[in-house]
Amino acid sequence: MASAPQPQLPLFYKDLLPLNSRDHAEWKVGTMQGAPFLAQTHAVPLTTDEFIDAQRNYPIVFTAGDNPLPIALFGLNEGVNTFMDADNKLVSQVYVPAYVRRYPFMLAKLRPDAEDLSLCFDPSVEFIGKRDDGLALFNEKTEPTEYTQGVLEFCRRFEEAGQRTKAFMDELQKLDIMMDGEIAITRADEPDKPFVYRGFRMVDENKLRELPVATLETLHKNGMLILIHAHLFSLNLMRTLFERQMALGKVPMSQGAAN
Template identity: 75%
Template sequence: MASAPQPQLPLFYKDLLPLNSRDHADWKVGTMENAAFLAETHAVPLTSDEFIDAQRHFPIVFTAGENPLPIALFGLNEGVNTFIGDDKKLVSEIYVPAYVRRYPFILARLHQDSDEMSLCFDPTVSVVGKHAEGVELFDAQAEPTEYTKGVLDFCRRFEEAGQRTKAFMDELGKLDIMMDGEISITRNDEPDKPFVYRGFRMVDESKLRDLPTEKLEALIKNGMLVLIHAHLFSMNLMRNIFQRQVGMGLLPTPDATVN
């Protein structure tokens, strides 16, 4: 079974195999017992479709660089995830980004010169394999089961959401309302030693307010203004993440880069 071409694997994925009825006719999918693959990830990709749900749980910021993308912050420092317990499981009360729910499956191009995408999976995860128990991937006629069809549909919808996210980010770029982010957090017991976080992008509220009326009205009509406000509201959760790290005994770095 040949792996799919992978010049650079996405976050979490260590290898990719295209799912097919020839090689995986009798393979099954078990239950993901924990989220160990996520345990040392402090920032997870997010689609614009998810802003409303995610903003209640995580700060939503944008990556630095020429092509910024939205991310949900699970921690303020590299390798720190404040929503993973000692049992390597996600805490139950949070919204789980679609990027995480999709794993270990993904739609990927098997040939770089083709736009056709195939359903693949990470074979290094034992949850997918030749198991005695689990959900079947193919039926007796070597056709995809309802489970597999559902996975494929979810991955397709994720890709579509990715396109909408790109359009959203392109529009933010045209409006020129982004700025380099900086958050300063102080502890009550050390008010003279602020913890400063940089290395991310965010919407500049003053630039947003100064947009011409017609552009603001356009943002209202196309739904972007609601998403922008969700991002801005979520920034208040930076202190929550900070406190979660402190509670875990993982005192954040005083001057850190979030990326």
């Protein structure tokens, strides 16, 4: 079985194989025991469809660079995830981003010049393979089972959400209301030594307020304004995230850490 060509694999994925009835007719999906792939991930890609749910638990910021993307912060420093327990499971009652729920599946092009996307999976995971227990990927007629069809539909909806997210980000770029983010957080016992976090982008509230009334009305009608506000409100969780790191003993000794 040859891997689908993938010059640069997305976050979490170590390899990609196209799912097919010839090679995987007898394969099943077992129960995922925890999420070790997420344990040391401090930022997870997010779609705009998820802003309202995600902003209750995570700060939502945008990546730096020419093509910024929204991300949910699980920690303020590389390798720090404050939402995982000792068993590599997400703590209860937090929103789980669709990017995480999609793994180990995804839709991908089998060739760079291909137009269609195919359902692929990461074969490095231990819970997918020839096994006695679990959910079958194909039935006796080598047709996709209801489970596989559900996975395909979830991945399809994720791709559609990705297109809406791209349109949202393109519009933010056109409006020119983005700025380089910087958050300074001080500890009560060391008020003169702030921890400064940079390396992300955010909406500039001043520029947002200065937009023409007609533009703001358009943003309100097309649903973008509520998404922008969800992003801005979520920034209040930066200190909460910092305190979570402190409780875990994962605040770096040196100041000036960046995302």
